[in-house]
Amino acid sequence: MYNFKNDYSEGAHPRILDKLIETNLIQQLGYGEDDYSKEAKSILKKKIANQQAVIHFLSGGTQTNLLVISFLLRIHEAVISAKTGHISANETGAIEATGHKVITVETSDGKLTPNDVTTVLKEHALAPHVVKPRIVYISNSTEIGTIYSLAELEALYVCCQQQQLLLYLDGARLGHALTAENNDLTFAAIAKYTDVFYIGGTKNGALLGEAVVFNRPELAVDFDYAIKQKGALLAKGRVLSIQFLTLFQDDLYLELALRANSLAMRMAKAIKDKGYSFLTESTTNQIFPILPKSVIEALLINYQFYIWKDIDSDYAAVRLITSWATDEKQVTNFINDILNS
The missing domain is CATH 3.40.640.10 (Type I PLP-dependent aspartate aminotransferase-like (Major domain))
Incomplete structure (x- = not known):
């Protein structure tokens, strides 16, 4: 995971x-x-x-x-x-x-x-x-x-x-x-x-x-x-x-942070393209998409992240964070899993 x-x-x-x-x-x-x-x-x-x-x-x-x-x-x-x-x-x-x-x-x-x-x-x-x-x-x-x-x-x-x-x-x-x-x-x-x-x-x-x-x-x-x-x-x-x-x-300090932000924004764009909304409008390495709980359960099979807040019986906000060392392939995999959900 x-x-x-x-x-x-x-x-x-x-x-x-x-x-x-x-x-x-x-x-x-x-x-x-x-x-x-x-x-x-x-x-x-x-x-x-x-x-x-x-x-x-x-x-x-x-x-x-x-x-x-x-x-x-x-x-x-x-x-x-x-x-x-x-x-x-x-x-x-x-x-x-x-x-x-x-x-x-x-x-x-x-x-x-x-x-x-x-x-x-x-x-x-x-x-x-x-x-x-x-x-x-x-x-x-x-x-x-x-x-x-x-x-x-x-x-x-x-x-x-x-x-x-x-x-x-x-x-x-x-x-x-x-x-x-x-x-x-x-x-x-x-x-x-x-x-x-x-x-x-x-x-x-x-x-x-x-x-x-x-x-x-x-x-x-x-x-x-x-x-x-x-x-x-x-x-x-x-x-x-x-x-x-x-x-x-x-x-180096700013280069590392920029890399983390860029990967998070890639994930955010894919989530928006899928039609999902966000709890907050973040432009940094922390994003808070609101996803169907069924999608969250499927994603948790391969990825670890926090379920941040229940929205209603069907949706919850999650927190996804990228770092200076986040694997780009894993970001791509996550994006594909979101788009295919």
Whole structure:
């Protein structure tokens, strides 16, 4: 059975493995003080056009969200998220376990708007009897495959600035967002219109790893203490930085994401040609077609994917994800099976 459940079933891009082997016996300092970390951070600062940014490498997305959000919030403060947001739906209450409330917002497309934010603020105005919203959490791409436009991100950032809120962007699939066919954002624009964001490696060619970027250095003061205290400061920090160095020395990071998107769009076109609709209008590597349950049962014989949501007694939405390493032949096979269903 071929796996369309996620974009991290494979290991790492061969160039990363080659670089890890090439540098394996070169002695380096630990805990992120190695030369590779310094070089990777330098490259990323140029990519985002912010030489003042503070960058740290962490192991995974949930770990990054937990560390950043709990570090930035005071004991009475909370974070705003779409109900579909990863911190709300898929992190086992990690944020709540630190004593901070996740205030969720129902959305149709997984994205937050300034109106959503101001509505939450009005609902939490009875100080000191309610939690105080402090961080707005978004992801790009979202958990349902949609992306933010430049205008949307800028408007949300301006709203946050006006309301003394911090805007934090989860970039677990940032590469896929930036290479989507309808994208008009850049790394530099994201650095300009967020306070903190991270660049996901785990879901785009790395063995593991995320690069968290504090665009305002004053927000990052003592963050290294939090990393260490939470057990996230790797002695062999080079394992993370070498991967980002390899992904960003040229355009490999975006090339891998573009490949994943292209394969997903091939599948989406075939599904549309067959006459089926979609739960969301995704242009990234996650697509959510609504299929007859009889077709779903037939497809599950040869493919693994998630049944996302029941639509009615006869139809359900499924989630299909492609990766940097997805086998094109398997995509072709899936398309043929859909068209012949």
